Amino acid sequence: MSATLDLADPANRPAPVSARSAAGAGAGAEKPSLVGMSREELAEALGTIGIPEKQRRMRVGQLWHWLYVRGASDFSQMANISKELRTKLAEAFEIARPEIVTEQVSVDGTRKWVVRFPPRGAGRPVEVETVYIPEEGRGTLCVSSQVGCTLTCTFCHTGTQRLVRNLTAGEIVSQVLLARDRLGDFPDADTPAGAIVPNEGRLVSNVVMMGMGEPLYNFDNVATALGVMSDGDGLSVSKRRITLSTSGVVPEIVRAGEETGVMLAISLHAVNDELRDELVPINKKYPLEKLLEACRNYPGLSNARRITFEYVMLKGVNDSMEDARNLVRMLKGIPAKINLIPFNPWPGSRYECSDWDQIERFADYVNQAGYASPIRTPRGRDIFAACGQLKSESERMRKTDRERMESARILELSGNGEA
Template identity: 55%
Template sequence: MTSALNIYDPSAKPDAGPPSLAGLTRPQLRDAMMAAGVEERKAKMRADQAWRWIYHHGARDFDMMTNIAKDQRAELEKHYTLDRPEIVERLISVDGTRKYLIRLAPGVECETVFIPDVGRAGALCVSSQVGCTLNCTFCHTGTQKLVRNLTAQEIAAQVMIARDDLEEWPTSNENRQITNIVFMGMGEPLYNLDAVSDAIDIISDGDGIGIGRRRMTVSTSGVVPKIPELGERTKAMLAISLHATNDDLRNELVPLNRKYPIAELMEAIKAYPGLGNSNRVTFEYVMLKGVNDSPAEARALVQLLKGVPSKINLIPFNPWPNSPYECSDWETIETFAEIVNRAGYASPIRTPRGRDIFAACGQLRSESERLRASQRKS
């Protein structure tokens, strides 16, 4: 049964209170300590102490920080909070998927999705932008206009919010529910690479949340100049939102291809730092009935990926209102997968998750946007 906590109030005004320390980078946290009156020579030590409380213990109250003097805690509390952004809506699917609609500022909202039973335990799909500029024709998320980039603090806060809800504090290597992070939510991560890189630094830090870089995957629609830089800066796993094997079709499905065609994309992928059998590229391929799902296109995909350490995620199309596409028949998807498998590539068929709460791939904010529009009209 779908359960929802809807605390949306369109008339609510943000509380212009002190800024939060939750989600800051180490240098930002050090600067915050000095701004609160900590001597420069002690600021790094205090920042390291606060870091541990914020990211290892998930502290929501300065009184928890027992290795920091009381008067210093009181001073920090005058200047800052440990608050997370507001959860506007929390939905739980029949399959255990959880979706959070998060308000970052008035009129600025993003969605984050926790998917159980992915990777070692579960994956958290985070957003890097509010809206998107790419206009991929099969993706409802991509049809929503870009509002702005998220900050590293706002990206890291998505992880903290999910861990709050799943009661995953303090950090432990045992019985974790969130073991993987995927930058596959709203937006194109490589158009916000500085913030994405800083957020990965925060999330991977071993003194805090401690999710390894090899357990973080960044998905791009093909911002070619930024692909090698992503690997150099983050050492994260790379995923490519591909969906077609020729430029004519990909120009239609992924308009960014007109700027960076497939040949250029493949060259950038081959230059990805650390690429190898233990660090394969994931190619995402949404299955669209009668569009890109023929045996000939499966064979073309095999040829395109020749020599690239790869795995292919075949994604049954997730419908949304007035979509121009349909999902391929299951038999067609299995035939496609068999051709790719026989060529030596892993090609798992992704099980659709969270469809009942519009949390599946390509659906983010589709239902919440419709509800917001309805509320504005009423």
């Protein structure tokens, strides 16, 4: 049975922050956040409050350690920084965590947080979803890069929510910090009782940019955030354990490899342009031929650094054995693995998941052709945390309210008509 944690209960609350920090995180007057800044940007920020240039490198190192190794969310926790400097930092900057609206735990241990950020031009506070997937040897965090999405992929729930705005680098990084807080993945922090987490090592060991939004349409902020996540003196997530998933923004793919060095995943889902135009409409702008050419040119591509091609299994749409043969033929010559994803249903979707025996036949063929093709077992379906199910909770509720009002209006009109 899934559960939604009561964040009014002190035992379930995130690490406490000062009243000033909490107000700065969610109110109108926003201070710049140091979270998500590169080292160079952090040094520049310190210069604005009068830190002498010869001290900045040392101060950046101190702040970096407190933010990303110790997990500090308030300047008062930074014990080896003078009280005077901590006060100056607190007056000018912010490092508090974003607000958690809800935290849900699936029967399989998957956790989903609805996270609220300031408006930043959106007119009202915005929300995204962040998902943690625990497995035996790793813990994967699915991170969002945008509020909503412009791509309208027909099998994806996020695509039904219009794009509100890009997330900042700090808002992207803060999802990792928040998850490590809640899981007890920082020093001196406790893991929640009964939580399903890896038996050893970091609890958040892998990061996938597969949450809400298209990461390559928010390139600069995503690239900065990935640089912070992979810094060896901080969060220290190996670039081999960070995967950026794109629906196929061809002009940015090679650049992503050059500037981030992380692993690449392609949201593919079809083996011909006609079907992909329908499932992934960006294909009309960047068809398969151009997409596959960009993949072949991805920097660092090798058998040790394969591209993952994600393929959602839709009953009677893209799951025939002919599709399997064409998929293998299409990817020939590209060091790749194929991730088969059973379709995860959501309200209003017109698709069904392929039958399980057909998924297995499809997987067997792809495996025999030399592509590692694990079937991604659905995780977190009961809390709408599975692939393709993410959507802002407030947007989901607004849609429900609109539908309820429309139903009431129809009933009223029907009653008037009968009278």
